[in-house]
Amino acid sequence: MKRTPLYDLHVELGGKLVDFAGWEMPVQYPLGIMGEHKQCREKAALFDVSHMGQVILRGENVGEKLEALCPQAFATLPKGKARYGFFTNEDGGIMDDLIVSNAGDHFFVVVNAALRHQDIPHMRAHLDEVEVTEIFDRALVAVQGPKAEDVVGALCPAARDLKFMETTVAPIDGVECRVSRLGYTGEDGYEISIPEDKAIEVTRALLAHEDCEPAGLGARDSLRLEAGLCLYGNDIDQSTSPIEANLAWAIQKRRKEEGGFPGAERIQRELAEGPARKLVGIKPDGRAPARQGVEVQNLQGHTIGQITSGGFGPTVGGPVAMGYVAAGHTEPGEQVNLIIRGKAQPARIVALPFVKQNYKR
Structure with a gap:
């Protein structure tokens, strides 16, 4: 494992280390998932x-060329801004979701760990005269939560000035890093790309703040589930359209009207x-969580x-889940049954997210 x-x-x-997409990653620390x-x-x-x-993309009209692979408006993405997007296939399914940032002289793209072997060749094959470089000499950490601005801002004043989905290059503890105000927990926060040889040094400096603790994959999953955020391979995949997945908001008006991307029809x-089905929030009435496949x-x-996706929502104080149901059954409040170990367990359709998202707009 890597x-x-x-x-x-x-x-x-x-940290308790587990295999995640071929990487040894911490699922939790002594503090525990809760x-x-x-x-x-x-x-x-x-x-x-x-x-x-x-991934770094360099060349002429990179944003415009990305629009042939994604239904997002990257040609007009301003410098210093980041945008959530996804590659679509010819059937209108989602190949992967990603974050694209306009860094000025290049575009900076972050793709899912398990799909880098697919996404990078896909970009190399279809982005004509664009240099596609996967970078292996940088760490990436996410500092998330209502105190994230204090934690990162104490070492990097420029971070305080960023709004949600903005990015800049600035020193943290004397080390030049790419700092982006975004994340995958529903809370305010940052993702920070750090030179590999300074990664532990910068991470220690961030963790030295009294309000910051390390967290693993377990908490990351329960946080994103409560925030109603899709996980690739669970809630979205090659067969799922962005419209089914409630991701129409991530397709700008011009792209919706003009098309010109795979699966546009x-x-x-x-x-x-x-769509024939839609992703919804589902709240089991009892205490038993409903897992994927129920x-x-x-x-x-x-x-x-x-x-x-399903599990226990610590902030909600009970089980929470997301899933696809047929059109006509998507209204919040509809009573349904979940078949768990052969028994029908009562639940209801609810609006997403389960916990209010607290981004700094």
């Missing part, structure tokens, strides 16, 4: 996300007519969908 530049620090801090989740919601938590693919049709039935016993 190791991130912070591996030795994880061991030192008592404690780390609470830390992120109330103060600040630091996550190692160095397993993600970091299906996506434009679903925008006009509505069948969703209506009260008459007919299958109407399936859970794609």
